[in-house]
Amino acid sequence: MSLLEVRAVAKRFGGLQAVSDLTFGMADGEVLGLIGPNGAGKTTVFNLLSGFLAADAGEILFRGRSLRGLRPHQICHLGLTRTFQIVRPFPHLSVLENVKVGALARTASARDAAARARRVLEEIGLLAKAEVPAGELTLAERKRLELARALATEPVLLLLDEVMAGLTAAETERIVELVRAINRRGVAVLLIEHVMRAVMSLSERIIVLNYGERIAEGPPAVIANDPRVIEAYLGEEYVGAAQG
Ligand SMILES: Nc1ncnc2c1ncn2[C@@H]1O[C@H](COP(=O)(O)OP(=O)(O)OP(=O)(O)O)[C@@H](O)[C@H]1O
Numbered sequence: 193m194s195l196l197e198v199r200a201v202a203k204r205f206g207g208l209q210a211v212s213d214l215t216f217g218m219a220d221g222e223v224l225g226l227i228g229p230n231g232a233g234k235t236t237v238f239n240l241l242s243g244f245l246a247a248d249a250g251e252i253l254f255r256g257r258s259l260r261g262l263r264p265h266q267i268c269h270l271g272l273t274r275t276f277q278i279v280r281p282f283p284h285l286s287v288l289e290n291v292k293v294g295a296l297a298r299t300a301s302a303r304d305a306a307a308r309a310r311r312v313l314e315e316i317g318l319l320a321k322a323e324v325p326a327g328e329l330t331l332a333e334r335k336r337l338e339l340a341r342a343l344a345t346e347p348v349l350l351l352l353d354e355v356m357a358g359l360t361a362a363e364t365e366r367i368v369e370l371v372r373a374i375n376r377r378g379v380a381v382l383l384i385e386h387v388m389r390a391v392m393s394l395s396e397r398i399i400v401l402n403y404g405e406r407i408a409e410g411p412p413a414v415i416a417n418d419p420r421v422i423e424a425y426l427g428e429e430y431v432g433a434a435q436g
């Protein structure tokens with residue numbers, strides 16, 4: 193049985209078809225990239241998968257179970273957790289408290305949640321900031337906090353929405369290594385990312401969305417050379433850069 197099955201899912205906002213007849217699947221432990229121009233519908237797909245929006249049509253199955261009608265916290269409890277493109281930690285709570293909120297998805301004990309949160313912060317490299325109010329973090333640290341908060345829920349499938357946006361090359365490389373380490377532990381990752389070097393190196397397979405429709409799907413090397421993808425998204429400049 194596959195981990196995730198998305199079958200003919202659609203979502204419209206007024207006159208705008210944000211996601212159209214989208215079908216794809218994911219295997220256990222896979223890293224799948226989801227790319228496409230601004231407004232292509234990528235975050236909307238995450239909202240549908242994580243229960244923040246209801247689909248107009250279609251079906252989403254996670255570990256063989258329909259997600260129809262489930263609330264975000266219920267979906268998270270099943271093992272599907274997402275990060276947010278616009279990161280909004282509780283600014284007055286400490287970094288540790290923010291991650292504890294995630295950990296409480298798995299335990300009712302505040303002490304267990306704190307211990308789990310510390311372990312995740314150590315893995316993410318934020319333990320030194322555990323007592324700092326989240327509002328005082330840099331952007332790169334807030335992105336890592338968002339990742340830590342999601343990891344603390346112990347996902348089977350982690351949806352990452354532009355966790356590298358706005359970071360320096362060195363900060364991006366650090367997140368790439370973190371995502372790799374998370375995946376090595378068996379967590380499947382669905383990755384929305386505009387940083388092509390990162391998405392190409394992490395993903396086993398990439399789906400390209402444009403105006404809510406899948407225009408291509410395949411391994412990174414094939415996607416990078418697909419004329420439809422280049423025209424809709426990557427652009428001539430990218431081709432030039434890729435060819436060095
Ligand atoms: N809740 C909403 N209500 C109305 N329109 C929305 C809503 N959410 C998204 N949209 C619209 O749906 C389209 C797809 O948006 P979405 O955020 O999914 O794009 P995206 O691929 O994530 O883009 P980006 O790369 O800029 O993050 C856009 O035109 C957006 O304005």
Ligand SMILES: [Mg+2]
Pocket residue numbers: 234235236277
């Ligand atoms: Mg988005």
